[in-house]
Amino acid sequence: MSEDSSKGCCCGMNSPAEPQEKRLGWHEYFMSVARLISRRATCTRGHVGAVIVRENNILSTGYNGAPLGLPHCNESNCRIYKSTHPDGTIEENCVNTIHAEINAIAQAAKHGVSIKDSDIYITSSPCIHCLKVLINVGIKTIYYAQPYKMGNIVELVKLSGIRLVQVTMESNQLE
């Protein structure tokens, strides 16, 4: 963690950045934050992080986990329910868990932060339930890292007009 401690000033003025230490683009920056946040997730089914952003400012964050004050998931109390989509595909979710996107929206609501016309970075593409809420709170673009059951959401994405964009850590465009 202290890799720069021997190089003098933390701002780097005394030690020019090495070639491999390129400056993060905005997509890498926010997706890196989302990945870090996902490490707070508690559901054993999967760890997801979300960051709501407008004009390159972080407005709210969330990770998947149990509601405040309730027991976290572990191997014994992760409770799975199955839902069948109209096309027959079966989705499994944990009944104890609030998804990362919804927790980010809840955090914004709790503190009175408007998230209309913002974007969201999520480590996985949203499930259809979260997608519907993201549409209604006025999210313009969903940036995701890992695709998750895209077949369930493509139609709604198309109908709603919300943008869905995959971001890899090589996506370094400064939009």
Ligand SMILES: [Zn+2]
């Ligand atoms: Zn769980």
Ligand SMILES: [Zn+2]
């Ligand atoms: Zn979801």
